[in-house]
Amino acid sequence: xxxxxxxxxxxxxxxxxxxxxxxxxxxxxxxxxxxxxxxxxxxxxxxxxxxxxxxxxxxxxxxxxxxxxxxxxxxxxxxxxxxxxxxxxxxxxxxxxxxxxxxxxxxxxxxxxxxxxxxxxxxxxxxxxxxxxxxxxxxxxxxxxxxxxxxxxxxxxxxxxxxxxxxxxxxxxxxxxxxxxxxxxxxxxxxxxxxxxxxxxxxxxxxxxxxxxxxxxxxxxxxxxxxxxxxxxxxxxxxxxxxxxxxxxxxxxxxxxxxxxxxxxxxxxxxxxxxxxxxxxxxxxxxxxxxxxxxxxxxxxxxxxxxxxx
Amino acid sequence: xxxxxxxxxxxxxxxxxxxxxxxxxxxxxxxxxxxxxxxxxxxxxxxxxxxxxxxxxxxxxxxxxxxxxxxxxxxxxxxxxxxxxxxxxxxxxxxxxxxxxxxxxxxxxxxxxxxxxxxxxxxxxxxxxxxxxxxxxxxxxxxxxxxxxxxxxxxxxxxxxxxxxxxxxxxxxxxxxxxxxxxxxxxxxxxxxxxxxxxxxxxxxxxxxxxxxxxxxxxxxxxxxxxxxxxxxxxxxxxxxxxxxxxxxxxxxxxxxxxxxxxxxxxxxxxxxxxxxxxxxxxxxxxxxxxxxxxx
Numbered sequence: 001x002x003x004x005x006x007x008x009x010x011x012x013x014x015x016x017x018x019x020x021x022x023x024x025x026x027x028x029x030x031x032x033x034x035x036x037x038x039x040x041x042x043x044x045x046x047x048x049x050x051x052x053x054x055x056x057x058x059x060x061x062x063x064x065x066x067x068x069x070x071x072x073x074x075x076x077x078x079x080x081x082x083x084x085x086x087x088x089x090x091x092x093x094x095x096x097x098x099x100x101x102x103x104x105x106x107x108x109x110x111x112x113x114x115x116x117x118x119x120x121x122x123x124x125x126x127x128x129x130x131x132x133x134x135x136x137x138x139x140x141x142x143x144x145x146x147x148x149x150x151x152x153x154x155x156x157x158x159x160x161x162x163x164x165x166x167x168x169x170x171x172x173x174x175x176x177x178x179x180x181x182x183x184x185x186x187x188x189x190x191x192x193x194x195x196x197x198x199x200x201x202x203x204x205x206x207x208x209x210x211x212x213x214x215x216x217x218x219x220x221x222x223x224x225x226x227x228x229x230x231x232x233x234x235x236x237x238x239x240x241x242x243x244x245x246x247x248x249x250x251x252x253x254x255x256x257x258x259x260x261x262x263x264x265x266x267x268x269x270x271x272x273x274x275x276x277x278x279x280x281x282x283x284x285x286x287x288x289x290x291x292x293x294x295x296x297x298x299x300x301x302x303x304x305x306x307x308x309x310x
Numbered sequence: 311x312x313x314x315x316x317x318x319x320x321x322x323x324x325x326x327x328x329x330x331x332x333x334x335x336x337x338x339x340x341x342x343x344x345x346x347x348x349x350x351x352x353x354x355x356x357x358x359x360x361x362x363x364x365x366x367x368x369x370x371x372x373x374x375x376x377x378x379x380x381x382x383x384x385x386x387x388x389x390x391x392x393x394x395x396x397x398x399x400x401x402x403x404x405x406x407x408x409x410x411x412x413x414x415x416x417x418x419x420x421x422x423x424x425x426x427x428x429x430x431x432x433x434x435x436x437x438x439x440x441x442x443x444x445x446x447x448x449x450x451x452x453x454x455x456x457x458x459x460x461x462x463x464x465x466x467x468x469x470x471x472x473x474x475x476x477x478x479x480x481x482x483x484x485x486x487x488x489x490x491x492x493x494x495x496x497x498x499x500x501x502x503x504x505x506x507x508x509x510x511x512x513x514x515x516x517x518x519x520x521x522x523x524x525x526x527x528x529x530x531x532x533x534x535x536x537x538x539x540x541x542x543x544x545x546x547x548x549x550x551x552x553x554x555x556x557x558x559x560x561x562x563x564x565x566x567x568x569x570x571x572x573x574x575x576x577x578x579x580x581x582x583x584x585x586x587x588x589x590x591x592x593x594x595x596x597x598x599x600x601x602x603x604x605x606x
Contacts, residue, residue: 015452026465137597141590143541145548146582149564153575248456252545256568266457267549270464278461285454293452 004297012290017069019286020279024065027275031057037273038081068276072283078276082269087280090265095284098254098261102246104181105188110239113189117196117235118228124201133197136190144249148183148256155179166257180257184250192238199234203227233303240296244289336602343598346533349591357407366398368405369556377576391576393567399577402558403584409559410588413470414539417477421539422532424478425485430516432486433493444490447483455480459542463551470553473546477539488531492524499523530599537592544585560585 028034034057035048043051052058059067068078077087120132142150156164156179166176203209204227212222251263258264262281269277337343376392391399432443450458462476496502497520505519546552547561555562560581567577 011448015449018449019453023461026461137593138590141537141593142582142586143545143589145545145561145564146586149568149578149582153579157575244454248454251456251460252548255549263456267460270460271550273464282454282457282461285457286452289452289454 005294008290008294012287015290016283016286019282020069020072021065023275023279023282024061024068027273027278028064029061033273034081034275068279072279077280080269080274080277082272082274082277087276090277091262091280091284094260094265095262097259098247098250098263101177101180101184101250101254101259101261102243104177105184105246106239106242108181109185109189109192109242112185113192114196114232114235116189117193118200118231120193121197121200121204121231122223124204129197132193136193138190139186140188140190140194142187144183144187144252145256147186148179148253151179151182151186164257166259176257176259180253180259183253183256184246187249188242188245192235192242195238196231196235200227200231203231206230233300236303237296237300240292240299243292247285247288337598339605340598340602342594343602346591346594346596346598349587350595353407353588353591354411356404357411360404360408363404365401365404368397368401368558371395371397391574391580393563393574393577399580402563403560403580406558406560406563406581407584407588409553409557410540410543410585413473413543413553414536416470417474417543418481418532418536418539420474421478421481421535422485422528425482426489426521426528428482429486429489430493430520433490434497434512434516434520440490443486447486450479450483451487459546460549460551463546468546468551468554473543473553477542480542481535481539485531485535488527489524492527493520496520496523526603530596530603533592533596533599537589537596540585540589540592 031052032045032048035051036043039047039051057064071078075088077091079085080087080090083090116132116136120129123129139147152164155162162179163173163176164179166180209222209227212226213219217226247262250261251267253259254261254263255267262284265277266281266285268274269281337347373392374395393399393402428443428447432440458480459476462479463472466472466475502515502519505515510519543552544559544561544564547559548565550562550565552559552561563581564578567574567581570577
């Protein structure tokens with residue numbers, strides 16, 4: 001396990017270095033354009049050159065990248081060109097907001113999808129299986145911005161129960177969190193349900209379950225003691241990997257409800273070409289991607305002693 | 311070998327057609343697949359015949375903010391109402407289907423071409439081909455998809471071809487992984503060994519022996535991916551990174567309608583239902599196909 005962790009760490013560092021260098025190359029090689037973004041499109045070439053000199057752009061491209069990377073390792077991601085503030089000051093509160101949203105989504109989605117998945121997988125092609133399976137395909141097929149539209153049309157404009165935006169201007173308000181969370185849960189629970197169902201259905205057809213039933217164990221005990229333990233291994237990894245999906249999948253929902261989270265920050269930064277914010281957000285996204293993969297592998301290994309990664 | 315080549319080709323074509331017909335008939339086994347096919351076919355047919363339908367010009371301003379089923383001055387009916395610029399919603403949804411199906415199909419096809427090429431090469435040739443291709447694939451896969459899309463589109467600009475490029479970058483590694491896995495399995499079969507003994511070139515083996523035998527899972531995956539790509543294109547449109555205006559784009563229609571939701575709800579709900587039904591079609595089709603393939 002230690003070897004696996006080390007190997008993952010090295011490959012993560014390698015990927016992060018490569019990705020950040022590529023991004024730097026894309027956005028920072030044209031210095032005058034960078035100055036133009038800060039000073040506005042009507043600034044003269046002389047003004048831009050003065051700005052560049054003042055901000056240390058007279059160094060070569062590689063030195064600038066090396067300096068930035070050195071600072072980034074220490075947690076200093078530079079200064080945002082668009083917001084004129086240290087990236088760290090903007091990034092962490094935004095990431096915190098997205099984490100709150102994600103926590104609400106997970107807290108509701110995991111019990112719901114596991115329960116539905118187990119119920120569906122328990123009796124394959126029974127009525128309850130059919131209903132749950134069709135419902136999960138249906139909700140997964142509705143893209144987030146479409147379900148956000150439909151839910152707002154009903155709950156915001158028809159019934160007037162919930163606020164249509166979630167900017168949290170008047171402090172934290174749980175009511176504003178309901179619609180964004182509902183959209184994400186609606187989109188995502190189907191996938192986890194289907195994975196749980198497949199896993200459960202497979203376990204139910206295995207010989208040891210038949211043996212347990214045939215030797216006369218109570219049905220409830222067969223399910224709780226024998227089936228669930230093995231059936232929940234596969235969904236566990238799927239759920240952990242949803243963390244990765246959520247971090248970038250949340251962009252549309254955050255934009256739709258103007259929720260001040262990580263995805264909105266990344267989108268605004270990309271549209272402006274705010275390189276240091278883009279770098280920081282991308283590194284965090286890559287980190288979450290690799291880290292969640294690692295957690296899911298480790299968890300899979302611990303839950304299923306048959307599997308060992310070298 | 312001096313058999314008449316032309317005849318052989320024709321014969322192969324006939325069996326190919328017959329087999330295609332047989333596999334479409336196979337779909338009848340699964341009501342889910344039939345429903346999916348019906349939804350997809352509905353949109354494809356509507357998109358194809360759109361210029362022949364008696365519709366308003368989708369970019370022509372008529373009367374703004376008409377609700378669905380309202381009669382126009384000239385006696386025509388706005389079946390789905392009009393938008394904030396007075397353009398006919400029915401025409402815009404239908405012409406939007408043309409856009410999204412065209413680009414989703416094109417982007418998925420290009421992504422598949424690259425993914426299959428990379429996957430078959432990595433799987434069949436192995437060695438350092440496999441090492442290099444798998445590494446590149448893993449780097450791209452560890453990139454969050456949305457970040458990749460947004461950076462490519464904001465950097466290169468929002469045009470149809472850049473969307474195709476972004477989709478290819480994001481999907482080809484995943485396709486490669488599937489193809490590589492299939493090829494590693496098929497590679498060990500006797501008929502591949504036979505072809506190698508006959509002295510066929512690696513290119514021939516990859517294209518004629520390996521690829522056709524890997525098609526089953528790939529068709530299911532392609533249906534799912536068409537759905538994803540449809541969502542992606544509409545989502546980029548929603549975020550303002552989609553195809554350039556004024557031609558209708560479902561995602562952009564929702565974005566334009568969102569601030570007007572309180573009094574022109576139909577403007578957002580109609581494109582939302584349109585895209586959901588199309589994606590549902592692709593997903594049901596994939597589901598049904600998988601079910602049929604598992605049954606045999």
